[in-house]
Amino acid sequence: MSGALLLPLRRLGRGVGLGLGLGLGLCLGGCQPAGLQPEAGLNPRLAVPGDDSSPSLGNRGLAWIAPGLGGHRQVRWLDLASGLGSPLPGLNRPDAQPISVSVDGQGQRFALVRRLEGRTELLVYERSLALLRPIPLLPAGVPGQVALSADGRWLAVQVSRGGAWQVELLALP
Amino acid sequence: MNRAHFHRAHFHRAHWHRAASPWWPWALAWLLPLAGCAQRFQAPGLGDQQEPALSGDGRLLAMVAERGGRRSVRLVERLSGRELPLQGLQRGQPHRSPSLSWNGRYLALILQRDSRRDVVVLDRALGQLRPLPLPADRLPERLSLSPDGRRLAIEVLRQGQLDVELFRIPAHEADLPPGTPL
Structure with missing residues (x-):
C-alpha cells in the first residue's frame, strides 16, 4: 500500500x-x-491536641469525645452544615469520664456511657430539653459501647455481666 | 446453629434527672413515666458480643460476636431474630466496629488482612465489598457511617495520637428512609 x-x-x-x-x-x-474524600473544610475543626474518640455521625452533625478545658474529656457536637460546634448544656460534667457516645440522625437525642464516682452508667440526653436520663440495666451490668438508631427509638448497648459481654436492646419512647 | 433468638426480657421504668432549667420540662418528664423494653441477643455457641450498631429504624442490629474463636460481624433482624447472610465477609477476621446506614444497605467495618487493618464497606444491595483505603500513616480504630451512608467518621491512630476524621463517600447512593424525597 x-x-x-x-x-x-x-x-x-x-x-x-x-x-x-x-x-x-x-x-x-x-x-x-x-x-474516601477527606472533608477538608471540617477536619481542621476536629483537630485538637489530645486524643479524640467515639465518633458518631448523624445526618446533621458529628458527636465525639474530645479533650475539653482543663483536660477533662467531654462530649462535643459539630454541625456539618455550618462547621461550628454547639453547646450541650447539662451533658458534660468535669468529674465524669465519658466512655462512649452515640447520636440520633437529627442530633437531638444522645446515648452516653460514662464513669462517675466509681460507677459506669448509661444515660440518654435530650438536647432540646437539656435533660439527662439514667437508664438502669436490669439485671445490673456494666455498660460499654453504645449505639442509638438514627430515629432515636432504639438503643443497643454492650453490657458486661459475669465477665462476659452481651448486647442488649432497649426501646426508647 | 445460625438462627439467633431474641428474648423479651423485662420492662422497667426509667427516671429523668434534671440537668438544667427551666422547670417545666423536668416536671413534664416526671409526669410521663418512661418504659424501656430490654431485649437480649442470645444464640447457642455464641461467645462475647460487642460493638453493636443499629440501622436507622432499629430493624437491623450488627455486632461483633465471637464464634469458634473468631471475632466476626453478625447481622440480625430484630423482630424475627433471623441472622442475615453477609456474603464476602468470611475472611479478614477479626472484624471490628461495624456501622450501618439507614436501611442497612451499607455496612462499614474494619477488617484485618495479614498485618493490615482495612476499612471496607459491604454494599448489601449489590453484594459488593468495597475497600476504602486510608493514607498509610493512619490506623483505623472505630467507624461511624452517616445514616444516608454518604459520610464516614473514622477514629484513627496517627503518630501515637487518636484523631477523629471525616470523609465523604461520593460513590454511594443515599440510603434514605422510605418515603423521603430525594
Whole structure:
C-alpha cells in the first residue's frame, strides 16, 4: 500500500486512539467510584491536641469525645452544615469520664456511657430539653459501647455481666 | 446453629434527672413515666458480643460476636431474630466496629488482612465489598457511617495520637428512609 494511502489511516487511527483514551479517562474520572474524600473544610475543626474518640455521625452533625478545658474529656457536637460546634448544656460534667457516645440522625437525642464516682452508667440526653436520663440495666451490668438508631427509638448497648459481654436492646419512647 | 433468638426480657421504668432549667420540662418528664423494653441477643455457641450498631429504624442490629474463636460481624433482624447472610465477609477476621446506614444497605467495618487493618464497606444491595483505603500513616480504630451512608467518621491512630476524621463517600447512593424525597 502506498504512503499516500497509509497517512490518512494513521491519522484516523491516532484520532480514534485519542478519542478512546479521552473517553476512558473521562469514564474513569466520572464513572469510577472514588474512595474516601477527606472533608477538608471540617477536619481542621476536629483537630485538637489530645486524643479524640467515639465518633458518631448523624445526618446533621458529628458527636465525639474530645479533650475539653482543663483536660477533662467531654462530649462535643459539630454541625456539618455550618462547621461550628454547639453547646450541650447539662451533658458534660468535669468529674465524669465519658466512655462512649452515640447520636440520633437529627442530633437531638444522645446515648452516653460514662464513669462517675466509681460507677459506669448509661444515660440518654435530650438536647432540646437539656435533660439527662439514667437508664438502669436490669439485671445490673456494666455498660460499654453504645449505639442509638438514627430515629432515636432504639438503643443497643454492650453490657458486661459475669465477665462476659452481651448486647442488649432497649426501646426508647 | 445460625438462627439467633431474641428474648423479651423485662420492662422497667426509667427516671429523668434534671440537668438544667427551666422547670417545666423536668416536671413534664416526671409526669410521663418512661418504659424501656430490654431485649437480649442470645444464640447457642455464641461467645462475647460487642460493638453493636443499629440501622436507622432499629430493624437491623450488627455486632461483633465471637464464634469458634473468631471475632466476626453478625447481622440480625430484630423482630424475627433471623441472622442475615453477609456474603464476602468470611475472611479478614477479626472484624471490628461495624456501622450501618439507614436501611442497612451499607455496612462499614474494619477488617484485618495479614498485618493490615482495612476499612471496607459491604454494599448489601449489590453484594459488593468495597475497600476504602486510608493514607498509610493512619490506623483505623472505630467507624461511624452517616445514616444516608454518604459520610464516614473514622477514629484513627496517627503518630501515637487518636484523631477523629471525616470523609465523604461520593460513590454511594443515599440510603434514605422510605418515603423521603430525594
